Amino acid sequence: MNCPFCGFEDTKVVDSRFSEGKQRRRRLCPMCDKRFTTYESAERPTLLVNKKNNTYEAYDRTKLIQGLSFAVKKRPVSSADIIAIADEIENMCLTENRTQISTREIANFVLERLRSLDEVAYIRFASVNxxxxxxxxxxxxIEELRAKK
Ligand SMILES: [Zn+2]
Known part of the structure; x- marks a missing residue:
């Protein structure tokens, strides 16, 4: 990655994390000492979702966001909260080098987050998933939810 300021080729990655479906990298140019950020969406391992009927399909972030948006409709949960949940799932898979995850795992992960965000959204998501x-x-x-409080 060339430095956008001086054109030096060998810039260093100082921080790397996954955000909104993209790899975000903070880079430092050792030549001119300037910092810049790049977003890269390619080159990540394909994540497969193991479905209830034991078939697999490619993980689809849009689908997850849609499911979450439905659950939180007219509820006090922001789109930033939804995006953060999707990011967390993807980061977890990336960190653990996972190539597959089951729909049940995804649902449990989401429910864990929704429980602290909004009870109605929790129940809606559970009812679908x-x-x-x-x-x-x-x-x-509902009883489970109450019991865990
Ligand atoms: Zn530079």
């Missing part, structure tokens, strides 16, 4: 087919399942989830 744990496939509630009866009202009893709703009640069970």
């Amino acid at each position: 744990r496939e509630f087919d009866t009202a009893d399942k709703f009640l069970e989830t």
Whole structure:
């Protein structure tokens, strides 16, 4: 990565983290001592999602964000909170070098976060992702939520 200030080729990465689906790198130019940031979206291992029926599909950040947006609709949870949850899941997989994650793991991870953010969003997300087919399942989830308080 060339330095945008002096053109020096061998800039150093001083910090690297995953944010909003992109690899964010802080770089330092040893020649002119200036700092700059790059965002790179390519070259990360494909993450597969293991679904309930034991099939796999490519992890889709947009789909996760959509599911979360539905759960938090008209609730006091910001889009920054949603993006942070998706980032956390992706960072966790990246850090642990995972190539697959199950829908259940994703759901549990999300529920863990939603529990402290908003109870209604928690129940909505659980109802979709744990496939509630009866009202009893709703009640069970609410009781679980209450018990963990
Ligand atoms: Zn430079």
